[in-house]
Amino acid sequence: MSCCCEKKDPNQEAVDAVLAKYKGTKGALIPVLQQCQDIYGYMPKECMAQISKGLNIPLSEIFGVVTFYAQFHLNPRGRNIIRCCLGTACHVRGGAKIFERVQKVTGVKDGETTEDLRYTLESVACIGACGLAPVIMVNDDTHGRLTPDKIPDILAQYE
Ligand code: FES
Structure with missing residues (x-):
């Protein structure tokens, strides 16, 4: 009917x-x-x-x-927001290499979202955890003292 x-x-x-x-x-x-x-x-x-x-x-x-306003988004966001710190403390401790690996693992660049909406990637300037540099945040979790090889296992935790 x-x-x-x-x-x-x-x-x-x-x-x-x-x-x-x-x-x-x-x-x-x-x-x-x-x-x-x-x-x-x-x-x-x-x-x-x-x-x-x-x-x-x-x-x-x-x-x-x-x-x-940065709080509004014109495009769909991923279920998990990855924030890669490129602030000074993280930069001098290899933040760029971490960022590079995150881009490689997710397949997206700064500001982009994966097609399956699993991740949105953003670079940020200092997330206030400089003592743990280099640092990324995934959603509300801070991951510090990183090396590029730690990235795949960290990201795999987030569906
Ligand atoms: S510069 Fe990365 S947390 Fe401060």
């Missing part, structure tokens, strides 16, 4: 609920964007369009905010 009514996808419905909650509220854009990004895991274009309509804010303005 076919149905004549067009069903919205559950993500769009969840975005509608967020929009309804903030309708008419001043300064709603950032919290709306944060909550909508939590729904998708990133900020797809169609979601920005829905927010633009719902809050009556031009799409160009929303795009400007999303691209300005």
Whole structure:
């Protein structure tokens, strides 16, 4: 049996609920964007369009905010975020070689996400664990005193 009514996808419905909650509220854009990004895991274009309509804010303005703040992501993110430190302390202790090996093992470069969405790779400047240099973080875990050969086993722990 076919149905004549067009069903919205559950993500769009969840975005509608967020929009309804903030309708008419001043300064709603950032919290709306944060909550909508939590729904998708990133900020797809169609979601920005829905927010633009719902809050009556031009799409160009929303795009400007999303691209300005590092907390918003235009592309899907991996299940595991790898942060490779390239700060000074890590650099002098071979951070570049660690970064190189991480790129080789994952097959992606800085800022990219693997096709299977297993990893997103980001370089950072100091994650506050200089005493353990060279350091990477995977999600909330800090891995320090690294050598390139330790990288495959560390990354294998993260599905
Ligand atoms: S420079 Fe790498 S943790 Fe500080």
